[in-house]
Amino acid sequence: MKRNKVVVIGGGAAGMMAAISAAGNGADVTLIERNEKLGKKIYITGKGRCNVTNNCDEDEFFNNIVSNPRFMYGAFYSFDNRSLMELLENNGLKLKVERGGRVFPESDHSYDVTDTLRAIMKRKGVKVRLNTTLKAIIIDAEKVRGIETMQHEKITADSVIMCTGGLSYSSTGSDGNGHKLLHELGHTLTDTKPALVPLTTKEEFYKDLQGLSLKNVRVNLFNEVLNSEKIRAVADGARLKKSIVFSGFGEMLFTHFGISGPLILSASSFYSKKVYGKQVTLLIDLKPALTVEQLDKRIVRDFDNAMNKSLKNALCGLLPSGIIDTIIVQSLLDAHKPVHDITKEERSRLVYTLKGLNMTVTGTRPFTEAIITQGGINVKEINPSTMESKLIPGMYIAGELMDVDALTGGFNLQVAWSSGYLAGMSAATKQGE
Numbered sequence: 001m002k003r004n005k006v007v008v009i010g011g012g013a014a015g016m017m018a019a020i021s022a023a024g025n026g027a028d029v030t031l032i033e034r035n036e037k038l039g040k041k042i043y044i045t046g047k048g049r050c051n052v053t054n055n056c057d058e059d060e061f062f063n064n065i066v067s068n069p070r071f072m073y074g075a076f077y078s079f080d081n082r083s084l085m086e087l088l089e090n091n092g093l094k095l096k097v098e099r100g101g102r103v104f105p106e107s108d109h110s111y112d113v114t115d116t117l118r119a120i121m122k123r124k125g126v127k128v129r130l131n132t133t134l135k136a137i138i139i140d141a142e143k144v145r146g147i148e149t150m151q152h153e154k155i156t157a158d159s160v161i162m163c164t165g166g167l168s169y170s171s172t173g174s175d176g177n178g179h180k181l182l183h184e185l186g187h188t189l190t191d192t193k194p195a196l197v198p199l200t201t202k203e204e205f206y207k208d209l210q211g212l213s214l215k216n217v218r219v220n221l222f223n224e225v226l227n228s229e230k231i232r233a234v235a236d237g238a239r240l241k242k243s244i245v246f247s248g249f250g251e252m253l254f255t256h257f258g259i260s261g262p263l264i265l266s267a268s269s270f271y272s273k274k275v276y277g278k279q280v281t282l283l284i285d286l287k288p289a290l291t292v293e294q295l296d297k298r299i300v301r302d303f304d305n306a307m308n309k310s311l312k313n314a315l316c317g318l319l320p321s322g323i324i325d326t327i328i329v330q331s332l333l334d335a336h337k338p339v340h341d342i343t344k345e346e347r348s349r350l351v352y353t354l355k356g357l358n359m360t361v362t363g364t365r366p367f368t369e370a371i372i373t374q375g376g377i378n379v380k381e382i383n384p385s386t387m388e389s390k391l392i393p394g395m396y397i398a399g400e401l402m403d404v405d406a407l408t409g410g411f412n413l414q415v416a417w418s419s420g421y422l423a424g425m426s427a428a429t430k431q432g433e
């Protein structure tokens, strides 16, 4: 029986999985990668530890996909997180599950993931061509016939699987050239925006706080700049359903340009999705476990115990020392005022600042600092049961190149593994016309 000839473009997560799956399903597979090595982006994932997937159930997986979760049903059911873990472990890579279901190699080395995938490809006979860059797709009679490389080589193929990635961290090789190429062939591109990315803010007090990390805070992000009445209402527990675009609890970080940390990265995906480019309010609740009334009582107690002390010194038990000055300034209070002279109205200002430290988000940091690209090849033009282009027979599309993005926790790599696997299997088993 004739073996389908499949060329995979890109040696990242999606491309390597597509090659493994296509070869495993009987195809003659060549993978081309422009870099001198495979998996440059995998290398930097999870701070060098690679959070390969998440050990969650299917509902949670889809809940963590920000753009086009339903499109991913077919891919996920054909190769889910359990299939990925099984594949890696059966090939000698021990895994461990950490907080929040995050799965890592037991070694804590991301390169072990790439090494394992490389070994599987080798065993399955995938021909890997490094330092080889796609130049053009050869299409004849509206069907894919092969590719041409920048190195002036033509490779014939029955199918081409495009896994060239998005626009984030272009130093790893993903610079959007796949978007351009597919657009020239008729595909449409939804707006591309950085996501899972630090945010910039109008207020400059972050400069005094750089390096400070806040744990167990709630962040609420809105689709407008809130007036002071609304900010107070949020502190008092109002949900503002029409305005809120993200609400999360966890850890954030102040940096030399604005705000970052896990909670802010998640907020950024909704900023990019819903209000990209707009100035909007972000409120940090530093004491989410307490209501305004409870917090006020706590402060009264602290002040009673700190008679004759200055406000600044009296707040030591309530707040990390690094943020006390900023909170006092934002509450329009005097740091040196003795606590017994603080009026009820002044205390109220303090309480409302703590329950809603107000920042105006002005935008995101650039793609070079984004974990993922939001937007990409329009998924309406990709068959979700095969990952084949609906416009060009024989062309398959997988990974970050598509308009699918997820939150942190191993979900973005799982999108790449699942879509790559389905594309590879479909390309290998496609019946010739």
Ligand SMILES: Cc1cc2nc3c(=O)[nH]c(=O)nc-3n(C[C@H](O)[C@H](O)[C@H](O)COP(=O)(O)OP(=O)(O)OC[C@H]3O[C@@H](n4cnc5c(N)ncnc54)[C@H](O)[C@@H]3O)c2cc1C
Binding pocket: 009, 010, 011, 012, 013, 014, 015, 032, 033, 034, 035, 038, 039, 040, 041, 042, 044, 045, 046, 047, 050, 051, 052, 053, 132, 133, 134, 135, 163, 164, 165, 166, 168, 169, 172, 173, 174, 175, 177, 178, 370, 371, 372, 398, 399, 400, 401, 409, 410, 411, 412, 413, 414, 416
């Ligand atoms: C700092 C950072 C940390 C991350 N951490 C995690 C994490 O822990 N867990 C998680 O789930 N996700 C994480 N992600 C996201 C995850 O890495 C990506 O979603 C995933 O790698 C996308 O895989 P891909 O194969 O689609 O694209 P890529 O990994 O970008 O691979 C695309 C490949 O195609 C090659 N290529 C491009 N154009 C051409 C061409 N013309 N010819 C030949 N080759 C070409 C590129 O060189 C590249 O190797 C992280 C991302 C970053 C930036």
